[in-house]
Amino acid sequence: GNLIVTDRSGQEHNLQAAEGLSVMEAIRDGGMDQLLALCGGCCSCATCHVYVEDGYDNRFGPMTEDENDLLDSSDHRTAQSRLSCQLIVNGEQGPIKLTIAPED
Ligand code: FES
Numbered sequence: 764g765n766l767i768v769t770d771r772s773g774q775e776h777n778l779q780a781a782e783g784l785s786v787m788e789a790i791r792d793g794g795m796d797q798l799l800a801l802c803g804g805c806c807s808c809a810t811c812h813v814y815v816e817d818g819y820d821n822r823f824g825p826m827t828e829d830e831n832d833l834l835d836s837s838d839h840r841t842a843q844s845r846l847s848c849q850l851i852v853n854g855e856q857g858p859i860k861l862t863i864a865p866e867d
Pocket residue numbers: 787800801802803804805806807808809810811846847848849
């Protein structure tokens with residue numbers, strides 16, 4: 764899949780993500796270092812917080828209760844918030860626009 768990721772300085776990065784990777788992994792593999800992803804993707808740190816642009820959010824599965832609870836611990840939660848380690852890339856999503864959330 765193709766990801767268009769806006770970093771915290773407002774710069775856009777165009778990334779190719781292999782199917783089956785999480786968006787967090789794809790962003791890290793793409794050489795961006797702003798996602799700390801401290802827990803390594805096991806949904807317990809909330810440092811992989813991103814905003815999925817309106818209209819693109821329905822291309823991923825719904826959030827689990829764990830993800831929802833963790834996002835509640837962020838001061839920067841919005842209606843677009845997701846934890847990128849919980850978003851899995853597949854072949855059918857087309858370009859997806861995301862923004863890295865501010866650090867908590
Ligand atoms: Fe820790 Fe996503 S990497 S919750």
